[in-house]
Amino acid sequence: MRYLQILRVAYKALSRNKMRSSLTMLGIIIGVGAVIAMVGIGQGAKKMVDTQIASLGDNLLTIFPGSQFHGGVRSGAGTMTTLTEEDAKAIKENCSAVLRVSPVVRTGAQVVAGNLNWGTRIEGYSPDFVSIRSWSLASGTFFTDQDVRGATKVCVLGKTVVDNLFPGQSPVGEIIRINKLPFRVIGTLTPKGQNAFGHDQDDLIIVPYTTAQKKIMGITFINSIIASATDRKQINLAEEQITQLLRQRHKTPPGEEDDFRVRSQLDIASVAGSTSGVMTILLGAIASVSLIVGGIGIMNIMLVSVTERTREIGIRMAVGAKSKDILTQFLIESMVLSLFGGIVGIILGILSSQLISILLHWPIFTSVPAVALSFFFAGFVGVFFGFYPARKASNLDPIEALRYE
């Protein structure tokens, strides 16, 4: 029996019960659709994180203060004030694999310009900030080492701050008030948009870190240090050198924990990687469960169909259909069900992942391997779960099948 004819018979049989066939396909449609959508969204998110990491500067190192011993009591990581300006300077001078270093001081403040005001993040850096974060200026200039030494009240504005304090005009040269102190705006930053977590990266004001320490916050420590390695490949070496230097400077006895943490973009990328690994396993589980459920649905309907069409099977056998012919016919019917369900699922999955990507401003992504894999898996489900009913049909006794009412 030729396959084209079997396909026609299958199409006829399935379209005879359109409602039933579509309900049967629903399991496969949902399974495949969910996988395609979630893989698409997951991949889009991952791409987003990747570009974000690249936009931070891909050889960026961040040094956070760590936990500290106070008579046996360990305080939480990042809360302490173990890092100083001198640490930053020492890193720049002594670590050969480190190219640039900037202390980081952060706070938040209410900022006033004319009759407008805006609450934003204030971050203090050294002039190395621009090259470490590979963040260029949209207008004006960045502050200099001299500004750092003199703790001058100059600032560089992020795009969001510009939009809120100086709508439709250039802020360079204007005066703003941070905690009532006047600051001169000397430049503005190019916009970076939201990060992977929906955080607005452009909602900040950058000042010399000394200014932040002395004029705004009144502190002497720094929150963290950012540094760039001489080269991407030198990141691990730079990390080692910094660790050694800081242990030495902080007089940490051998065997005791560091009172700081060095993090590279690679670490963050690998965290993101492992998260997406977990996602993949989860998706696989969802896919398998829904495809199995869909497969059982197909098996159920095919069993019903075999019973309903017992007489037809008998007639076909009487005119010479072999067991193999009947088996093939029913297998193809269940495969048509599952593959058609698979195709509909793929289309719905692609559409919904694109819709979600558009709503979340993520890059649109359709995973070709996921589409191909779901398609073949759907076909496999059809064969696997269609086999038992098809076999049952092919093993019918011709006479009993003909007698069946």
Place this chain on the structure above:
Amino acid sequence: MFISTEDLFKIYKLGDFEINALRGINLFIEKSEFVAIMGPSGSGKSTLMHILGCLDRPTRGRYLLDGEDISLLDRNSLARIRNSKIGFVFQSFNLLSRTTALENVELPLLYNGNSSKDNIEKAKRALSLVGLEGRENSYPNQLSGGQQQRVAIARALINNPAIILADEPTGNLDTRTSVEVMDIFQYLNKSGITIILITHEKDIASYAKRNITFRDGKIIKDEIVPNPKIAKEELLTLPVTDVKETI
């Protein structure tokens, strides 16, 4: 192609209970014979026909088709014989519903493994042979009983079988339509096809050349019909009715 059975038994087991549907059938049917099998209901006629048609196997005894012992063959070989050498006609027509007359007739061709280039042509020819030209695309429920039975006969013919087995083919048809069907059988028989027909109507049996009578799974009478009726002539004496045959 000849048929011969040797001491054929068919025993159905229903729990502890046994039904002897056939008890020692010895039969020889020559090529091109036209045999009518008669007998009361439950006497084993259909059972014999299923065995002769390779749909079923005997419990005991041998069935030789052209000298080949059928009881030794497997399912696939039986299917091949049904497809190529045997045509069935049933009382209840057994057509596929929701399938056109043409496609019903084509059905055996799908399973004979040959190229299907001229399947449609063949099926059309078979339909016109039984007088159903122009009804190719009708569905069984759009055809009268007589027309449905003729579709079934066309289907039985399509693979040029050596034998046509008909189990009460006129059981659901009125007199004139029955004679029309017998006319087709006589025509086919003349072209060399062996016809074995089950009926419990004496009148229908008188169109055959040989009558065999069954009782309780045994042959009790086997006689040559001296002067078989000729359907063509009988049709001239029967009034032509506009009334559709009852189904």
